[in-house]
């Protein structure tokens with residue numbers, strides 16, 4: 001008897017769970033209800049250039065410049081729409097840079113063409129075990145590290161530390177290239193995004209430091225000014241939302 005009732009209760013519970021699951025599915029697939037759920041939330045207008053919310057758009061503050069060498073930003077798809085991402089702002093600032101989105105670049109036509117070009121000397125900015133540390137080379141010798149008759153192309157990976165490692169591991173064409181790195185001069189100012197390790201910096205900070213080492217004649221500090229403005233704006237936006245979320249709800 002006891003055994004039967006406990007089994008019966010089990011079936012009842014399972015049935016109730018199925019009913020709840022069915023109702024959730026109905027709610028998610030019912031266009032009218034979905035619409036009402038959607039319309040109750042404010043729609044975020046995005047800037048088509050930087051893909052950030054218009055309230056945090058900083059396109060007006062972008063100061064464009066060109067570099068002698070080619071910077072290619074390889075962005076993980078997860079970073080593309082992140083409000084706190086910095087690769088797109090870097091790309092908008094450096095006119096002759098490229099921004100390519102993907103995870104595995106083995107068969108990526110643009111990446112393959114850049115690497116296959118005999119006039120290019122391609123390297124990856126990544127702090128691997130065999131990476132050459134530019135900070136250790138005297139300033140007047142840094143450019144002599146690369147063949148002068150070829151154009152230097154630097155691939156910069158934009159992703160979390162874990163995803164950047166995976167992107168490189170999965171892209172054999174990139175993994176075969178020489179790696180360069182630098183010793184960060186100071187800790188990241190990226191206070192809105194926690195860095196996994198003390199020496200990790202955001203993509204825009206990494207490019208700023210790279211330019212300082214390889215091409216000090218360009219106005220690379222403009223990147224840092226833009227980055228600081230972006231961080232401040234995000235902090236203000238976050239604080240404003242926190243205040244709104246903690247405000248008491250007014251009942252009708």
Ligand SMILES: [Zn+2]
Pocket residue numbers: 047048049050051052057058059
């Ligand atoms: Zn914008």
